[in-house]
Amino acid sequence: MTTRHPRGETVLRVAIGGVGVLTLGWGLWLMAHQSLSDLLSAGAWFVGPAVLSDLLLLPIVAVIGAALTRHLHPWVRLPAQVALAVIGILTFIALPFLTGLGKQQDNPSLLNRNYPLGLAVYILLILIVTGGWALRRRRALRPLPGPARHGHPAQDVTW
Amino acid sequence: MTTKGHEDRRSFRAWLVQRAPTPPRPTDYPSRLHAETVAARAGLWLGITFTICFFTGLISHVIQHPPDWFGWPAGPVWLYRLTQGVHITTGIAAIPLLLVKLWTVSPRFWQWPPITSVANAIERLSVFFLVGAAFFELLTGLFNVAEVYLWGFLFPPVHYAVAWVAVGAVAIHVAVKLPVIRRALGVAVENDTDRPMGTSGDPVEVDPGSSPRTFRGPLSRRGLLGLAAGSASLAVLATVGDKIPALSPISVLAQRTGAGPQGLPVNRTAEDAGVVAVATADDYRLTVQGPGGSRQFSLAELNGMTQTTAELPIICVEGWSQSAIWTGVPLRDLLALVGAHGSGARMISADPGLYGQSDVPPTITQDAVTLVALKLGGNPLDIDHGYPARLIAPNRPGVLQTKWLTRIEST
Numbered sequence: 001m002t003t004r005h006p007r008g009e010t011v012l013r014v015a016i017g018g019v020g021v022l023t024l025g026w027g028l029w030l031m032a033h034q035s036l037s038d039l040l041s042a043g044a045w046f047v048g049p050a051v052l053s054d055l056l057l058l059p060i061v062a063v064i065g066a067a068l069t070r071h072l073h074p075w076v077r078l079p080a081q082v083a084l085a086v087i088g089i090l091t092f093i094a095l096p097f098l099t100g101l102g103k104q105q106d107n108p109s110l111l112n113r114n115y116p117l118g119l120a121v122y123i124l125l126i127l128i129v130t131g132g133w134a135l136r137r138r139r140a141l142r143p144l145p146g147p148a149r150h151g152h153p154a155q156d157v158t159w
Numbered sequence: 160m161t162t163k164g165h166e167d168r169r170s171f172r173a174w175l176v177q178r179a180p181t182p183p184r185p186t187d188y189p190s191r192l193h194a195e196t197v198a199a200r201a202g203l204w205l206g207i208t209f210t211i212c213f214f215t216g217l218i219s220h221v222i223q224h225p226p227d228w229f230g231w232p233a234g235p236v237w238l239y240r241l242t243q244g245v246h247i248t249t250g251i252a253a254i255p256l257l258l259v260k261l262w263t264v265s266p267r268f269w270q271w272p273p274i275t276s277v278a279n280a281i282e283r284l285s286v287f288f289l290v291g292a293a294f295f296e297l298l299t300g301l302f303n304v305a306e307v308y309l310w311g312f313l314f315p316p317v318h319y320a321v322a323w324v325a326v327g328a329v330a331i332h333v334a335v336k337l338p339v340i341r342r343a344l345g346v347a348v349e350n351d352t353d354r355p356m357g358t359s360g361d362p363v364e365v366d367p368g369s370s371p372r373t374f375r376g377p378l379s380r381r382g383l384l385g386l387a388a389g390s391a392s393l394a395v396l397a398t399v400g401d402k403i404p405a406l407s408p409i410s411v412l413a414q415r416t417g418a419g420p421q422g423l424p425v426n427r428t429a430e431d432a433g434v435v436a437v438a439t440a441d442d443y444r445l446t447v448q449g450p451g452g453s454r455q456f457s458l459a460e461l462n463g464m465t466q467t468t469a470e471l472p473i474i475c476v477e478g479w480s481q482s483a484i485w486t487g488v489p490l491r492d493l494l495a496l497v498g499a500h501g502s503g504a505r506m507i508s509a510d511p512g513l514y515g516q517s518d519v520p521p522t523i524t525q526d527a528v529t530l531v532a533l534k535l536g537g538n539p540l541d542i543d544h545g546y547p548a549r550l551i552a553p554n555r556p557g558v559l560q561t562k563w564l565t566r567i568e569s570t
Contacts, residue, residue, distance in 0.1 A: 009338065009341075012337065013334045013335075016330050016337070017335070019330050020326075020329070020331035020332075020334060021327065021331060022327070023326055024288060024327025024330075026323050026327070027292075027324035027325075028320075028324060030320035031317070031324070034312065034317060037311055037312075038313070038317065041310045041311035042295070042310070042312050042317050044310075045294075045298065045299060046292065046294075046295045047291060049291075049294035049295070049298060050287060050290040050294055053261055053294065054261075054265060058261065058262060058265050061262075074377065078377035078378060078382075081376075081378055082378070082382075082386060085386055085390070086386070086389065086390050086393065089255045089390040089394065090393060090412075092254070092258070093251065093254055093394050093397070093398070096301060096302045096304075097305045097412055097414075099305075101305075101307045101309075102306030102307045103306075104306075104431065106430040107427075107428045107431070109415060109418060109419030109420070109423075109425045110306065110414070110415060111305070111306065111414060111415070112418060113413065113415075115411070118397075118412060119411060119412070121411060122393075122397060
């Protein structure tokens with residue numbers, strides 16, 4: 001492959017970047033045809049999540065994660081982190097459905113599931129699976145008689 | 160910053176200033192998870208889902224707004240069901256991938272000084288467009304599926320325009336990062352490519368722009384990638400049931416169960432469209448206009464014509480799709496009665512709204528199972544399914560399957 005050589009790679013990068021600039025520019029040109037009020041509304045949805053994810057979402061996730069798992073015993077800490085992350089992501093996706101704002105009085109075929117119950121069942125299953133995993137780790141981490149178990153993956157959890 | 164002793168506290172104000180939180184720096188993120196090997200892999204998956212999502216979205220756009228050069232075939236009948244199902248599903252799957260990718264590279268947001276060079280400024284600007292457009296597309300798409308419209312703009316044209324911004328920003332980002340991507344994908348995920356791996360606990364000289372990556376928490380890098388893939392799969396499983404009916408029982412976050420009048424869901428009701436009176440009027444007539452003149456048909460006359468029965472899916476742009484058995488008069492037969500042979504057609508509804516009309520290209524009008532449907536599952540259409548007559552054509556977005564037909568014009 002020519003891209004193995006720095007010059008070939010440079011050509012490739014310029015080509016991809018050039019296509020990117022044209023594509024992005026086309027998108028902005030399409031946006032320029034929207035009305036000012038549409039642009040302002042869309043701008044809020046463009047800038048808001050991008051900035052709030054760094055300033056709000058990730059710090060909150062870090063703080064919650066640390067608060068809930070920092071003092072846990074190593075055998076339960078990893079399963080707890082994984083459970084919280086998966087539950088958090090699933091809840092994030094469920095939020096617009098949970099609000100019920102999209103329901104229409106005259107259309108019972110739309111948004112016709114019990115979303116809080118469905119999410120609760122998924123959360124329960126996640127807790128059962130990660131709980132079982134934690135118990136297995138607990139058994140594996142219990143000190144056994146005999147030589148130290150160097151290199152066991154569970155050793156990684158100590159810090 | 161905190162102070163232990165208060166003896167140097169000259170005033171409350173000075174004390175406050177001293178206690179004021181400072182923004183974090185990349186070096187404040189010690190975890191080994193903030194590594195380019197993880198970012199490159201999560202980014203690769205995200206790039207693949209975005210690319211598929213973009214092209215399937217583009218297909219849906221050009222079917223609804225066809226340029227002159229574009230022709231969409233009448234078959235296979237499941238093709239649009241596949242492309243639009245994939246569009247929504249890759250979008251859902253990209254949400255966990257985007258969150259994990261942003262988590263991995265989050266220390267870079269706090270780079271200090273915020274701009275170090277012209278190239279760095281351009282790179283950061285392109286990342287702003289990338290993150291802004293990515294969140295915009297995924298969130299507006301998700302909220303659109305939930306029919307929660309917390310914005311003032313019309314969804315389709317803006318979602319379409321920002322899609323171009325998103326893929327453009329992805330391409331620019333790949334161009335900027337290509338050497339890093341190649342380097343990072345070329346080694347095992349647990350390796351550090353830009354410097355030797357620091358042993359746990361040892362202080363390591365680090366670049367102030369990057370995370371030291373010496374802290375080994377319980378979660379490994381492989382584990383984080385597994386978490387990303389696992390949550391993406393779970394999110395798909397939880398939402399895909401309105402596209403694949405067999406998975407409906409476990410898709411607890413799907414837009415619909417699939418239930419509805421005559422066993423089929425409804426997107427726009429007759430009441431919502433304001434067509435109840437027109438559609439149920441005794442003197443209902445369907446007008447068909449072509450080069451040979453104009454003719455009017457009562458529902459009884461339409462029912463008296465040669466009927467065709469076909470199993471065709473309704474495929475909503477919001478992702479849900481479901482097959483049903485439709486019976487009606489082939490559109491090409493009606494057009495032939497007014498001298499339109501091989502032409503396209505404009506279908507006009509009693510619904511005065513945005514989606515009250517659709518154009519059918521000749522490739523679709525001439526298909527044997529493109530029907531002016533009068534029956535669903537052997538019974539007259541429910542009013543919410545378009546009574547007395549609606550268009551049902553193969554391989555076509557539901558929004559173009561015009562209901563409550565009052566007029567058909569050859570084009």
